[in-house]
Amino acid sequence: RIYILFWVGPFEVEPEIRIDPNLCGNCVLTYDHRYLDKSDGVIIHLTDAFKDKISNPKRRKSHHMFAFYSTKSPYVISMFRGIRFEDMNYYFNNYNLQEDSSIYLPFVELNGHNGVFSGETEFSYGEIIIQNIIAKKQKTQHMALWISGNCAIPNKDAVIRKHLIAAMEIRLTVDKYGKCFNRTAPERSEYFTFAAKYNFYLAFENADHCQDYITDKLLWSNSYEAGLVPVVWGPIRADIKAIASKDSFVFYKDFQNIAVVKYLKYLDGNPLEYRKYFNWRLQQLTPAEYVMIEHGPQYQRDVGMCKMCRLLWKKRRYNNVTSVVHSIHALNEPYECVQMQFMSFLHV
Numbered sequence: 001r002i003y004i005l006f007w008v009g010p011f012e013v014e015p016e017i018r019i020d021p022n023l024c025g026n027c028v029l030t031y032d033h034r035y036l037d038k039s040d041g042v043i044i045h046l047t048d049a050f051k052d053k054i055s056n057p058k059r060r061k062s063h064h065m066f067a068f069y070s071t072k073s074p075y076v077i078s079m080f081r082g083i084r085f086e087d088m089n090y091y092f093n094n095y096n097l098q099e100d101s102s103i104y105l106p107f108v109e110l111n112g113h114n115g116v117f118s119g120e121t122e123f124s125y126g127e128i129i130i131q132n133i134i135a136k137k138q139k140t141q142h143m144a145l146w147i148s149g150n151c152a153i154p155n156k157d158a159v160i161r162k163h164l165i166a167a168m169e170i171r172l173t174v175d176k177y178g179k180c181f182n183r184t185a186p187e188r189s190e191y192f193t194f195a196a197k198y199n200f201y202l203a204f205e206n207a208d209h210c211q212d213y214i215t216d217k218l219l220w221s222n223s224y225e226a227g228l229v230p231v232v233w234g235p236i237r238a239d240i241k242a243i244a245s246k247d248s249f250v251f252y253k254d255f256q257n258i259a260v261v262k263y264l265k266y267l268d269g270n271p272l273e274y275r276k277y278f279n280w281r282l283q284q285l286t287p288a289e290y291v292m293i294e295h296g297p298q299y300q301r302d303v304g305m306c307k308m309c310r311l312l313w314k315k316r317r318y319n320n321v322t323s324v325v326h327s328i329h330a331l332n333e334p335y336e337c338v339q340m341q342f343m344s345f346l347h348v
Contacts, residue, residue, distance in 0.1 A: 001028060002039075002040045002313060003039040004043065004309065005042045005043070006043045007042060008031070008045060009031055010069075023306065024306035027308075037061065040312045041308055042065070043069050044066060046068075103304065115225050116225055121284060125283060130275070130278045137197060137198075142173045142198065143172060143174075143199050143200060144174045144201065145177070145222075146202040147178040148179075148180045148204075150179075150206045161206065164204065165204065167257060168258070172264060174202065200231050201231070202231050202233075203222070204231075206234070229267075229278075230250070231249070232249050233253065250263070250277075
């Protein structure tokens with residue numbers, strides 16, 4: 001048996017993640033620090049990546065593989081730690097939300113409940129499911145929903161998205177919640193009931209063109225799980241298409257500013273056209289055609305904890321190790337994501 005220790009869960013949340021022993025290997029995920037010496041893998045989240053927050057380096061064993069994990073964009077990493085991790089050079093193995101990371105842990109994997117993409121997914125597909133989603137839509141005061149907790153300087157892209165949505169609001173009614181607006185939306189299962197009446201969710205990220213940065217709150221839970229059509233800004237189209245059906249979202253940059261509002265209004269006034277954005281739910285998707293799907297108790301995608309378990313077993317058998325991260329530059333982010341985001345914070 002191999003133990004994987006999550007030093008502190010992401011933002012002190014301890015998600016339950018299945019690791020199928022037949023598909024991944026015999027691994028156990030724990031959040032108990034008493035298992036440090038027994039663990040082969042130790043995951044350190046961004047918020048705890050400080051030497052005074054992690055274990056004494058003298059306790060590090062030769063078999064340990066320390067992995068850095070972040071659910072945040074490179075901008076947030078830079079603000080939190082500076083552009084480089086010079087005090088922890090060559091300390092971490094690459095473990096991130098990017099698809100080309102040594103171990104790819106997408107946001108949706110942290111979503112443990114049964115739904116569209118994980119668990120007992122069959123109850124989220126079919127003609128009746130789509131009819132139920134459409135039936136919940138109401139002609140309310142607001143056509144779209146937006147929830148945001150980050151809207152201020154120095155996050156350039158968070159400010160940009162706020163201005164983009166403000167321009168849309170000239171002709172589009174948007175119901176706004178989150179810290180930016182001092183309004184709290186319902187959470188968990190209550191959120192799905194609350195959000196079902198809206199047609200669209202403004203899935204605008206707080207980072208532009210950051211590789212594979214597609215958050216769970218914006219695209220998965222807040223949009224698809226709730227039965228809303230996401231209007232996406234931030235990620236590049238290729239990253240979205242790699243994990244989502246091409247006919248399930250509206251890509252903001254396909255339009256010229258206010259033209260996207262005209263299109264949303266067109267969909268709102270043409271139910272048959274709007275319904276086409278749910279056709280991907282007619283039949284239950286398979287892991288082979290949709291990378292995010294994980295049906296039932298079996299672990300069917302070679303990412304996250306399953307892949308880490310496999311790598312740790314390979315390391316134990318052959319003494320293999322994965323690559324290490326020297327700095328954020330190793331993530332090969334495009335110019336718009338890093339340099340444009342925080343020019344004054346660069347130290348090169």
